[in-house]
Every structure is written in C-alpha cells, then in structure tokens.
Amino acid sequence: MTDTAAAAPPHTAPGTTAPVIETRGLTKRFRGGRLAVDGLDLTVPGGSVFGFLGPNGSGKTTTIRMLMGLIDPTSGTASVLGRPMPRAARTVLPEVGALIEGPALYGYLSGRDNLLRYDSADPTADPRTRRARVAHALDRVGLAAASARKAKVYSLGMKQRLGLAAALLRPRRLLVLDEPTNGLDPQGMREIRSLIRELAAEGTTVFLSSHLLDEIEQVCTHAAVMARGRLLVQGPVAELAASARGRLAVTTPDPSEAVRILKEHGLGGVSVDGDRLTADAPPATVDLADLNAALVGGGVRVRSFGIEGGSLEDAFVALTGEGFDVAG
Known part of the structure; x- marks a missing residue:
C-alpha cells in the first residue's frame, strides 16, 4: 500500500x-x-x-x-x-x-x-x-x-x-x-x-x-x-x-521580550518553541498593526507576524474545554 x-x-x-x-x-x-x-x-x-x-x-x-x-x-x-x-x-x-x-x-x-x-x-x-x-x-x-x-x-x-x-x-x-x-x-x-x-x-x-x-x-x-x-x-x-479561532504567530530572535509585551497587551495562551511563539488571537478591538508596532517599539526584532488559521485541534479544545484523551 x-x-x-x-x-x-x-x-x-x-x-x-x-x-x-x-x-x-x-x-x-x-x-x-x-x-x-x-x-x-x-x-x-x-x-x-x-x-x-x-x-x-x-x-x-x-x-x-x-x-x-x-x-x-x-x-x-x-x-x-x-x-x-x-x-x-x-x-x-x-x-x-x-x-x-x-x-x-x-x-x-x-x-x-x-x-x-x-x-x-x-x-x-x-x-x-x-x-x-x-x-x-x-x-x-x-x-x-x-x-x-x-x-x-x-x-x-x-x-x-x-x-x-x-x-x-x-x-x-x-x-x-x-x-x-x-x-x-x-x-x-x-x-x-x-x-x-x-x-x-x-x-x-x-x-x-x-x-x-x-x-x-x-x-x-x-x-x-x-x-x-x-x-x-x-x-x-x-x-x-x-470555525475555530486562529492563533497569533510571531517569529523573533527575542522571544522573551515578545512574550512580555504580548502579555502586557492582554494576550493569553502564550507558548514558545525556539524563536517561534504563539498566543491566543487578540480580540477584534485590537489592531494587529498596533500590536506589531508595540513589539517593534519594545525592541523585538520581528521576522514574521500574523494570524494562523484554526485547526481541528483548536476547535476541539474550544468545544470541550480540555485536551484529547485516548479512551472514550
């Protein structure tokens, strides 16, 4: 096969x-x-x-x-x-x-x-x-x-x-x-x-x-x-x-500073993997351009910035409020 x-x-x-x-x-x-x-x-x-x-x-x-x-x-x-x-x-x-x-x-x-x-x-x-x-x-x-x-x-x-x-x-x-x-x-x-x-x-x-x-x-x-x-x-x-909300994804050689600034702006669910970090998508009242400007103004070197599309896992977690387990 x-x-x-x-x-x-x-x-x-x-x-x-x-x-x-x-x-x-x-x-x-x-x-x-x-x-x-x-x-x-x-x-x-x-x-x-x-x-x-x-x-x-x-x-x-x-x-x-x-x-x-x-x-x-x-x-x-x-x-x-x-x-x-x-x-x-x-x-x-x-x-x-x-x-x-x-x-x-x-x-x-x-x-x-x-x-x-x-x-x-x-x-x-x-x-x-x-x-x-x-x-x-x-x-x-x-x-x-x-x-x-x-x-x-x-x-x-x-x-x-x-x-x-x-x-x-x-x-x-x-x-x-x-x-x-x-x-x-x-x-x-x-x-x-x-x-x-x-x-x-x-x-x-x-x-x-x-x-x-x-x-x-x-x-x-x-x-x-x-x-x-x-x-x-x-x-x-x-x-x-x-239908799932996407995630904010940022690539930067300064992840610790980026995490601090994102949290100051009220973003939760922040996780870091090397030079890439993700966070919960900001509410519609937050302008993405302003958020990017805040990162740059705080000395963060931004290599990429944007909202990634939702996944089935995002939808599952949003619906059940928990991660996935084997048994059922």
Missing part, C-alpha cells in the same frame, strides 16, 4: 449520499444511573469518512456498541444503512465490517487460519472462493508475508491489521473502526490511512473513532465531537476547523 495523501484533499466528499447512520435522541443510562450517552442526534452521510471524536468518558464507544447492536439503548432510535438497530441486526451486520475495542483472535491459529475461521462463520460466504478472499484481505493490510505465523506472536499493530482484514473479507457498505491505527508504527499508520481512502473511493462509508486529531484531519471528510455523553458539533472537517 502507498500513502496518497498528496493526491487530493480529504475534505471534499462529492460522492456523499443519504445517511448510512442516523440517531435521534439516542440515550444510554447504565445501572446506578450513570448517563453515558445523552440524547444523541448523529447523522453520518453516505460516502463519507466520518471521524468520531471525544475526550475520556465522552460516550464514543458506548455509541458504537449501540449502533452495532451489542447493547440496547435506554431510549431513542438508531438506524444503520436505513434500517433500525438493533432490531434489524441480522440483515444489517452482514453489510458492515467492524473493528471495535481491538480484534478477538485465536492465538493458537495462524493469521490466515483466523480469517478462514471468521469467513466460514458467515453463512452468506461462498466456501469455493474462501481462500481467495482471505488472501486478498491479508494482502490489503500488508500481512501476506506473516500470514502463516500464529496470531499469539503478532505485535499489537499486526493484530490490528488482522482485525481490519477480518472486517474486509467481504465488500462492505459501511466500515466501523475503533482506533484502527493503535499500535502501528508511522509507516503502518500511513498504509492504513491510504487503505481507508481507497475504501472510501470504492464507495464504502467509513466511521472512524480515533484519538489522533492529525489522523482525523488527514483522512476524514466529516466529524462529530462528543463530551460528557452529549454531541457538541458535527459537520465537514474543513468547516469545523475553520
């Missing part, structure tokens, strides 16, 4: 169609009264690569488990591929590939034999083409050379690849991935991102939960942000990033 990130921007999804996932008022309350998901209204367009984001305890995994029929909601509705879940699970799930909370593997079997076992459990799978399907799935995730090794000696990244291969044994209309690059090295992460793009180009909708904001920005066309069980925002990734 090769990384095709530079081939086309990921934030255009001209092939998106009617929703493949839709929830209305979806709620899950566990015993003891803990509210894990609170009135979720989520819409995942067909043909999109949809990033599902949220800090620790936000309800992401609980939501995914309800969508896949693994647990029942307390109230509200969920539909997948236009059919109600969990009531239509038997007809929906054969069209869905899923990798949730890590793959469940038979350690004493080889990677190939694990996939043969998974495929044989599918009553709709043609046994005459089983080995060809398994070989193709192993090749797609880069495990063909290691397919004869027992799964118990696989690294975490290899196990993730094998779980993804299991989800790809058959053509799927929807692929649900929970932390798909967990345990992978940078090259493996690039390969999985490339594979996700390929699948989307072939018409598969990908629903991706990840703690890597950079990953979401690189591969996802749409995203949703959850916190404390509630949906905060959803929409195209480019629009979410653009």
Whole structure:
C-alpha cells in the first residue's frame, strides 16, 4: 500500500449520499444511573469518512456498541444503512465490517487460519472462493508475508491489521473502526490511512473513532465531537476547523521580550518553541498593526507576524474545554 495523501484533499466528499447512520435522541443510562450517552442526534452521510471524536468518558464507544447492536439503548432510535438497530441486526451486520475495542483472535491459529475461521462463520460466504478472499484481505493490510505465523506472536499493530482484514473479507457498505491505527508504527499508520481512502473511493462509508486529531484531519471528510455523553458539533472537517479561532504567530530572535509585551497587551495562551511563539488571537478591538508596532517599539526584532488559521485541534479544545484523551 502507498500513502496518497498528496493526491487530493480529504475534505471534499462529492460522492456523499443519504445517511448510512442516523440517531435521534439516542440515550444510554447504565445501572446506578450513570448517563453515558445523552440524547444523541448523529447523522453520518453516505460516502463519507466520518471521524468520531471525544475526550475520556465522552460516550464514543458506548455509541458504537449501540449502533452495532451489542447493547440496547435506554431510549431513542438508531438506524444503520436505513434500517433500525438493533432490531434489524441480522440483515444489517452482514453489510458492515467492524473493528471495535481491538480484534478477538485465536492465538493458537495462524493469521490466515483466523480469517478462514471468521469467513466460514458467515453463512452468506461462498466456501469455493474462501481462500481467495482471505488472501486478498491479508494482502490489503500488508500481512501476506506473516500470514502463516500464529496470531499469539503478532505485535499489537499486526493484530490490528488482522482485525481490519477480518472486517474486509467481504465488500462492505459501511466500515466501523475503533482506533484502527493503535499500535502501528508511522509507516503502518500511513498504509492504513491510504487503505481507508481507497475504501472510501470504492464507495464504502467509513466511521472512524480515533484519538489522533492529525489522523482525523488527514483522512476524514466529516466529524462529530462528543463530551460528557452529549454531541457538541458535527459537520465537514474543513468547516469545523475553520470555525475555530486562529492563533497569533510571531517569529523573533527575542522571544522573551515578545512574550512580555504580548502579555502586557492582554494576550493569553502564550507558548514558545525556539524563536517561534504563539498566543491566543487578540480580540477584534485590537489592531494587529498596533500590536506589531508595540513589539517593534519594545525592541523585538520581528521576522514574521500574523494570524494562523484554526485547526481541528483548536476547535476541539474550544468545544470541550480540555485536551484529547485516548479512551472514550
């Protein structure tokens, strides 16, 4: 597999169609009264690569488990591929590939034999083409050379690849991935991102939960942000990033003096990395030209000065009031 990130921007999804996932008022309350998901209204367009984001305890995994029929909601509705879940699970799930909370593997079997076992459990799978399907799935995730090794000696990244291969044994209309690059090295992460793009180009909708904001920005066309069980925002990734306030960026060989002057002018969130510093964007009442003049007048040699555009991380922090955590 090769990384095709530079081939086309990921934030255009001209092939998106009617929703493949839709929830209305979806709620899950566990015993003891803990509210894990609170009135979720989520819409995942067909043909999109949809990033599902949220800090620790936000309800992401609980939501995914309800969508896949693994647990029942307390109230509200969920539909997948236009059919109600969990009531239509038997007809929906054969069209869905899923990798949730890590793959469940038979350690004493080889990677190939694990996939043969998974495929044989599918009553709709043609046994005459089983080995060809398994070989193709192993090749797609880069495990063909290691397919004869027992799964118990696989690294975490290899196990993730094998779980993804299991989800790809058959053509799927929807692929649900929970932390798909967990345990992978940078090259493996690039390969999985490339594979996700390929699948989307072939018409598969990908629903991706990840703690890597950079990953979401690189591969996802749409995203949703959850916190404390509630949906905060959803929409195209480019629009979410653009909605975030930018940061003031200054390059100077005099960073300590620049920090002092910016703080005197009421700017917060100042951070320094070598000769580059950033700060919260000033309010609209502050003229950037005056701020630059104040730096120069204070003896700061300014090499560059300006407002950088917001990022998905900026939007996430602004929405949740906290940094990003792995669990969800």
